[in-house]
Amino acid sequence: MRVKLKIWRQKDANSKGAFVNYDFDGASPEMSFLEMLDALNTRLIEKGEDPIAFDSDCREGICGACGMYINGYPHGPVKGITTCHLSMRYFKDGQNIVVEPWRSKAFPVIRDLIVDRNSFDKIQVAGGFISTNVGSAPDSHAIPVIKEKSDHSFDSAICIGCGACVAACKNASAMLFVSAKVSQYAQIPQGKIEAKERVEAMIQKMDELGFGNCTNTGACEAQCPKEISVINIARMNREFYVAKIS
Amino acid sequence: MTKLNSKIPSGPLAEKWTKYKDTANLVNPANKKKLDVIVVGTGLAGASAASSLGELGYQVKNFCYQDSSRRAHSVAAQGGINAAKNYRNDGDSIYHLFYDMIKGGDYRAREANVYRAAQVSNDVIDHFTAIGVPFARDYGGNLDNRSFGGVQVSRTFYAKGLTGQQCLLGTYSSLNRQINKGMVTMYPRQEMLDLVVIDGKARGIITRNLITGEIERHSAHAVVLATGGYGTIYYLSTLAVNSNPSAAWKAHKKGAYFANPSFVQIHPTSIPQLNDFQAKLTLMSESLRNDGRIWVPKAKGDKRHANTIPNEERDYFLERRYPAFGNLVPRDVASRAAKERCDAGYGVSDTGLAVNLDFRDAIQKQGKKAIESKYGNLFEMYETITGTSPYDEPMRIYPAGHYTMGGLWVDYELMTTVPGLYAIGESNFSDHGANRLGASSLMQTSGDGYFILPYTIANYLSDEIRTPRISTDLKEFEEAEKEVMNQLEKLISIKGTKSATSFHRKLGKIMWDYCGMSRNEEGLNKARVMVKKLKEDFYKDLMVPGGLNELNQELEKAGRVADYFDVADLMITDALNRTESCGAHFREESQTEEGEAKRNDADFMYVAAWEYNSSKQIHQLHKEDLKYEEVEVKVRSYK
Numbered sequence: 001m002r003v004k005l006k007i008w009r010q011k012d013a014n015s016k017g018a019f020v021n022y023d024f025d026g027a028s029p030e031m032s033f034l035e036m037l038d039a040l041n042t043r044l045i046e047k048g049e050d051p052i053a054f055d056s057d058c059r060e061g062i063c064g065a066c067g068m069y070i071n072g073y074p075h076g077p078v079k080g081i082t083t084c085h086l087s088m089r090y091f092k093d094g095q096n097i098v099v100e101p102w103r104s105k106a107f108p109v110i111r112d113l114i115v116d117r118n119s120f121d122k123i124q125v126a127g128g129f130i131s132t133n134v135g136s137a138p139d140s141h142a143i144p145v146i147k148e149k150s151d152h153s154f155d156s157a158i159c160i161g162c163g164a165c166v167a168a169c170k171n172a173s174a175m176l177f178v179s180a181k182v183s184q185y186a187q188i189p190q191g192k193i194e195a196k197e198r199v200e201a202m203i204q205k206m207d208e209l210g211f212g213n214c215t216n217t218g219a220c221e222a223q224c225p226k227e228i229s230v231i232n233i234a235r236m237n238r239e240f241y242v243a244k245i246s
Numbered sequence: 247m248t249k250l251n252s253k254i255p256s257g258p259l260a261e262k263w264t265k266y267k268d269t270a271n272l273v274n275p276a277n278k279k280k281l282d283v284i285v286v287g288t289g290l291a292g293a294s295a296a297s298s299l300g301e302l303g304y305q306v307k308n309f310c311y312q313d314s315s316r317r318a319h320s321v322a323a324q325g326g327i328n329a330a331k332n333y334r335n336d337g338d339s340i341y342h343l344f345y346d347m348i349k350g351g352d353y354r355a356r357e358a359n360v361y362r363a364a365q366v367s368n369d370v371i372d373h374f375t376a377i378g379v380p381f382a383r384d385y386g387g388n389l390d391n392r393s394f395g396g397v398q399v400s401r402t403f404y405a406k407g408l409t410g411q412q413c414l415l416g417t418y419s420s421l422n423r424q425i426n427k428g429m430v431t432m433y434p435r436q437e438m439l440d441l442v443v444i445d446g447k448a449r450g451i452i453t454r455n456l457i458t459g460e461i462e463r464h465s466a467h468a469v470v471l472a473t474g475g476y477g478t479i480y481y482l483s484t485l486a487v488n489s490n491p492s493a494a495w496k497a498h499k500k501g502a503y504f505a506n507p508s509f510v511q512i513h514p515t516s517i518p519q520l521n522d523f524q525a526k527l528t529l530m531s532e533s534l535r536n537d538g539r540i541w542v543p544k545a546k547g548d549k550r551h552a553n554t555i556p557n558e559e560r561d562y563f564l565e566r567r568y569p570a571f572g573n574l575v576p577r578d579v580a581s582r583a584a585k586e587r588c589d590a591g592y593g594v595s596d597t598g599l600a601v602n603l604d605f606r607d608a609i610q611k612q613g614k615k616a617i618e619s620k621y622g623n624l625f626e627m628y629e630t631i632t633g634t635s636p637y638d639e640p641m642r643i644y645p646a647g648h649y650t651m652g653g654l655w656v657d658y659e660l661m662t663t664v665p666g667l668y669a670i671g672e673s674n675f676s677d678h679g680a681n682r683l684g685a686s687s688l689m690q691t692s693g694d695g696y697f698i699l700p701y702t703i704a705n706y707l708s709d710e711i712r713t714p715r716i717s718t719d720l721k722e723f724e725e726a727e728k729e730v731m732n733q734l735e736k737l738i739s740i741k742g743t744k745s746a747t748s749f750h751r752k753l754g755k756i757m758w759d760y761c762g763m764s765r766n767e768e769g770l771n772k773a774r775v776m777v778k779k780l781k782e783d784f785y786k787d788l789m790v791p792g793g794l795n796e797l798n799q800e801l802e803k804a805g806r807v808a809d810y811f812d813v814a815d816l817m818i819t820d821a822l823n824r825t826e827s828c829g830a831h832f833r834e835e836s837q838t839e840e841g842e843a844k845r846n847d848a849d850f851m852y853v854a855a856w857e858y859n860s861s862k863q864i865h866q867l868h869k870e871d872l873k874y875e876e877v878e879v880k881v882r883s884y885k
Binding site for chain 1: 294297298301312313314315316317318319321322331333369371372373375376377378380381382383384385386387388389405406408411412415418419420422423425426432434457486487488489520521523524525526528529626627630631633696697700741743744745747748789791792796797799800
């Protein structure tokens with residue numbers, strides 16, 4: 001199948017980028033979107049041209065490395081999946097496809113479709129942990145955890161840190177990302193001890209790094225490949241207020 | 247020939263680790279601050295080691311090629327993590343876990359290491375629980391378990407099909423805590439390109455900054471490799487597309503012996519290849535075999551839709567051949583059985599290279615909801631990729647390269663043959679023998695990093711407290727850096743016509759055909775010649791666009807592919823040397839009348855540790871004899 005690609009090319013962070021058109025006839029419906037880009041890159045390489053740079057690693061939707069805007073949607077037009085899981089069977093022969101990197105001030109472009117998401121790590125470093133040293137843990141059954149709470153904690157914990165929520169948000173807010181971590185720990189007894197310090201430190205770091213505030217439009221949840229719920233944001237706000245008044 | 251000293255403590259098996267800990271040297275807190283440790287890799291092994299060493303007070307530098315330490319491929323492990331908790335009251339114990347691993351590994355693993363891995367398994371689960379890893383729980387609030395292949399108890403802890411992700415993000419959070427405290431410095435998007443050895447000791451690494459292309463020197467009192475396996479040798483595998491053995495291989499060329507390279511696990515349940523441009527194969531967790539039944543039609547070339555084939559015309563070949571373990575036989579056995587049926591012409595799908603994994607009976611018996619709660623995300627993933635729903639029709643699966651039991655040779659202290667260089671997790675060879683059992687990888691890799699290495703490295707570093715910080719201006723750093731630059735310049739200046747990936751793909755096909763699930767002398771010899779020829783073509787016709795001093799993904803790939811040729815050659819050498827069949831290593835010349843693997847304990851009960859002789863550019867074999875003091879060595883049977 002043939003696709004008409006319009007892809008953002010940018011040499012490095014300091015260079016000016018631009019869209020470049022590629023009329024590519026080597027796609028097939030069994031391919032994933034990234035395999036289609038691989039195939040296009042092979043042609044470019046064989047001609048001695050620079051291939052289109054993009055991040056990807058596990059190619060099974062779990063590492064969070066891949067991510068790009070495809071026809072105006074983070075990770076493409078199919079709900080609940082990462083770019084590496086997007087299949088070419090969702091596109092029509094001859095279709096125009098526009099591909100851009102994540103668009104957010106907090107995620108500067110490194111090259112082509114690769115952005116710097118180091119700010120996500122910085123937020124986690126600020127407080128996304130439980131302070132238990134190796135060797136000091138009690139038996140796992142010493143503290144039972146209500147199944148429902150534990151399941152909810154899991155639902156928050158499945159964030160892959162890809163950045164689609166920020167890319168989707170008009171304010172480039174990282175609230176869904178941060179709240180997923182805060183919620184994961186807020187719902188289990190092990191996480192309660194540092195709940196106040198954690199939510200304050202993570203939110204402060206998030207603000208410092210230039211992420212915007214929540215728009216309440218829910219674009220983040222709609223575009224999240226793991227379909228993480230905005231309930232997490234409500235929970236984080238509650239945790240934050242409790243921390244501020246206690 | 248150098249004698250390999252595995253440094254196994256004397257005394258009864260169950261007391262060895264305690265005895266080791268009681269007698270190992272310690273480093274006092276004031277001295278720890280003056281000691282630098284480099285950890286390469288941020289998977290479960292690397293992140294757990296780096297965070298634990300940080301907690302202890304060492305100055306740690308942690309490297310990964312990904313943009314964030316959270317993306318290491320441990321993240322993709324699905325089914326679970328084993329521990330000998332016996333929470334089910336089903337007769338499990340440390341001994342049973344140990345025994346299952348020794349037997350599962352087909353009596354080619356070191357008893358003392360395996361026993362220790364089983365001993366620390368319970369601590370690993372407790373630690374993960376304490377740092378907030380949301381393992382599945384029952385309504386009483388306690389942790390739930392499920393069963394995995396090759397065992398008769400339920401000892402596997404899990405978090406739906408995302409156990410690896412949850413464990414890895416747990417270690418990532420511990421790592422972040424130490425970064426926060428200034429104990430660990432993180433170096434993402436850095437690839438290790440050489441090991442620096444000074445006066446016979448590992449003292450640092452050379453890395454390439456993958457954004458700027460700058461070559462950097464980093465020094466330390468000890469170096470820990472947690473860089474995973476070499477399963478990407480097949481090109482198509484369940485690994486991440488960038489997973490690679492280059493760091494371990496560079497260490498091997500600098501003196502670290504490489505053990506049992508031919509022991510590679512081919513996982514039975516992966517989604518089959520769908521197109522020629524496919525970049526990887528996606529695993530479907532072994533846990534699915536708890537409820538899924540594997541079958542092919544009884545009639546050759548039966549092209550009817552699976553749902554229309556009645557029961558009596560289905561061949562549930564694992565249940566037929568292995569009634570005691572049925573669908574839960576170990577991975578090597580299941581993979582070979584599937585290959586046997588497909589080779590004989592009974593495979594399903596257009597290619598004939600697939601078998602059915604059917605949940606019809608389980609859904610009928612337990613209800614769709616129960617199956618959804620156990621495997622929901624795996625079913626979704628399958629549907630996303632293939633476009634068909636496992637709730638409505640069987641999954642189609644086929645074996646894929648998955649895990650390497652072989653790796654850098656390490657002693658009981660997890661130290662390689664280069665003093666001060668450690669290898670942990672999948673990058674070492676020690677605990678899984680010739681075949682790994684499901685859910686024991688997360689267990690071993692976390693045990694190494696959290697509970698074993700922190701003790702054993704202290705025993706070495708206690709002698710280094712008088713060594714001042716190592717300067718990176720030493721001539722050994724300069725030489726290593728020069729060597730790295732020469733290789734990069736060589737690769738970029740070939741300016742041929744083919745991409746690095748195209749060579750990798752060809753290499754993978756050769757290795758899959760001749761050094762995969764089944765091997766024979768003729769094929770291996772043929773493969774060796776083909777690999778050599780391909781390597782020559784690579785150095786003539788490789789095309790790497792772009793420059794050295796910029797982000798250049800093709801350059802990264804080319805460097806890795808260059809090393810794959812050499813890894814492939816050593817795998818073939820090892821597979822030729824071991825004329826027996828054992829575990830995942832199946833030599834067609836050595837099988838029973840029923841087609842089961844036939845071991846040769848008289849001649850091959852040893853670890854094959856290969857030394858690279860850099861002056862002669864050849865590999866020399868060293869044998870570490872395996873002694874089984876606790877376990878009676880038997881024929882491994884799952885019938």
